[in-house]
Amino acid sequence: MALLELSGVTMRFGGLVAVNALDLKLEPGQLYGLIGPNGAGKTTVFNVITGVYRPTSGAIRFKEHSIVGERSGKITRRGIARTFQNIRLFGEMTVLENVKVAAHCRQTADLGSAVFRTPAHHSEERRVDEQSRELLKIFHLEQFGGEKAKNLPYGSQRRLEIARAMATLPRLLLLDEPAAGMNPQEARQLMDLIRWVRDHFDMAILLVEHNMKVVMGVCETVHVLDYGATIAVGTPAEIQNNPKVIEAYLGGA
Amino acid sequence: MTTFLQQLVNGLSLGSIYALIALGYTMVYGVLRLINFAHGDVYMLGAYAGYYLSRKLKGSEPSLVGALLVMLGAMVFCAIIGIFIERFAYRPVRRAARLTLLITAIGVSLFIENAAQLVFGPDPKFFPSLAPRADFLVAGVRLTSEQLTVIAVSVILMILLRFFILKTRTGKAMRAVSFNLDAAKLMGISTDRIIAITFALGSALAAAAGVLIGMQIPKIDPLMGINYGLKAFVAAVLGGIGNVPGAVLGGLLIGTSEVMVVGYLSSTYRDAIAFGILILVLLLRPQGILGRAQKEKV
């Protein structure tokens, strides 16, 4: 049973076809890479999966349920979490608070218990606190716990985005260019982290990346897009030797 | 039937006033994404400028030329005021948060209203009659010379504006800035200058509306901009804020509906009509009649 399945998904913005009849199948625990030249529609695919955009046509099934037309919040609670290409942290909130917001997602925040500080409220707060601190430790962010997210150095902000997404306890994690702006050492650490997360939490990871070292080094399956359409799907080795892919990326040079 | 046509004419006349003011709102929103709360007060200043200018002309016969000169004078005066407001109140906060811009606009509006009450006195003044009066009866419908003037002048100004925006280089630049300020800057457009011109144009049109209203309803007071300004703003939103033809359409629609409701239903809900329409529009079609739905890029 595929964890995530896209069939014939098309996304049109007026006359522009950003995603063209995309078929994509993701198994539980799989490391799947989505690559393609700029403007190939990769982030749009993310946006369609997570409900930011409603696909013009096509079906999207997650754990056998259709999620087309559902709000992003609901989709996240189903078990799909994401990071953003342009970091979208809650700048004024602390690092710990950023993670806590996500950790709380399935608990319907009850106003009454908040105002009257019931025991249920306290135990939930404790749980969220423990879970969030644990995640910060995993992502080497614990020393920033009380710092405002906007004050963090860039690489740490990227890690925080991932930590925050993880706090929603997803089955599928969508990472949008997580290695952007990282130096080779940081990128290597990221690769280890991604593998570790997949192993430790048993979750599937769908990765959009331009850093080929990271993609080829981490992903089990690589899916190549160009102008919104699939031009190749396969193992890293197959993709690297695929003439169509080479032409799309390097322009036949 | 004649009542209907009569109401229609009345509505078009009122609607033209709203349209002229609405154009200023829409153009400024187009280039700056700012709701210029002070715009209604600029309209008020236009009426007062016309008032003082026409008193200068006192003694001479009411004539069309005199009226035109008064209007032009008021338009120039308000254009300068508009540039002034933009330069000193809005430009420093141009890059700030939306709420900051909103508050600044509110502050400017309150400032103008209260300063006007101080300088002009809070009591209403009466606009002297500028142009020779006459009434026309056409197909059972009564058309006053004031209404004719309002409609005629409005149409001429709107045609001129349309020509300006579509055919001149500055107009093109204005449209470019309204699409993407930063990109326009990179294309070598002096955005500061374009924004100043936008404010000048919008304010001039509002001034014209002020003088026209002064001619029609001779009573003017420092707070007249609040009511008309708000309704003109609704008109701009109705037509699609940022959309120039939309402002005209919206103005005419609001003016006509207001007159119709007052004529056929009751006058007690006159002011609520505009807001009622506004809320319906925003809930059903927030981009307005002619506006384009804007999707935020994620």
Added chain:
Amino acid sequence: MKALVRAVALVAVLFVVSGLLTGSLIESVSISPYFLQVLCLAGINIILAVSLNLINGFTGQFSIGHAGFMAIGAYVSSFLSITFGDRIRGVVSFAPEAVQNSLLLLAVLAVGALCAGAAGFLVGVPSLRLRGDYLAIVTLGFGEIIRVFIVNIDAVGGARGLGGMPKLANFFWIYLFAAGTVAVVTRIVGSSFGRTLIAIREDEIAAEAMGVNTTRAKVLSFVVSSAMAGVAGGLFAHYLIYLHPNSFTFIRSFEIIIMIVIGGLGSITGSVLGAVLYITLTEGLRQFAQYRMVAFSLLLVILMIVRPQGILGHRELRHFLGKRRRASEPPPPAVAA
């Protein structure tokens, strides 16, 4: 338990202070009625400012229709106390008059708040999905529509105004509710729900992506905020014992916005500060009448240019108190970017 103790202590303190100020405790100790009125209006402003800050400052939604909800609270509670006052009092006719009055006040305030909250729900549900500027316009419009409707309802006096309410509100009640409002909003903001609201303010799309039901959160905070405005309205009505629709124009809504902006959006302490400052300035400069408003609006523009975050920005009083303690801890190690 600690909270209960604090609450009881607060009530006791308020009681004493109120008695002192009005001269009912110690004969020779009191302040002028004018001064007392200013204090009471300040208290009502605090409720309005803090409640508006919940939706504007913490949730980041541009609402400029707060006066409308205040009006609903004011008129509903007044209508009730005028029409059913005796009957409600009759329920506890065995109790002393002070208790009867208190019960009446609480009853009408509760209903007023409920109605204001319900209105908040009706306004909020369709509007809160609109973008910033549009929401501002819609709330402005709703505020005006509410006012126009009130003007046209004869049963509440319409354009003539409404009088005849019993003077049930005083310094004690006003500041009790002001303290209550501050306490409730502080609790909300410090809770997980509050974190959700701030997340929405910071980045609504990201908040939604992190599983937050943003619509539900926004509507809830809007309803709470409106209900509190309704309480303020009810207190206002039963303090001044005269209502006129002109007290609830969008100018009033603007005034509340000015208060929270001056104090700092996203700071409860700031809202209290802003409310007090605003009324102090407007009353203190009252003799200068027209000049006062001119100067005030000019200052507002200058404030936006020079210090848009207001006096306190996002900080609360405890940040200043806490800073002294934290200075002794070592700063976090700097990490190379």
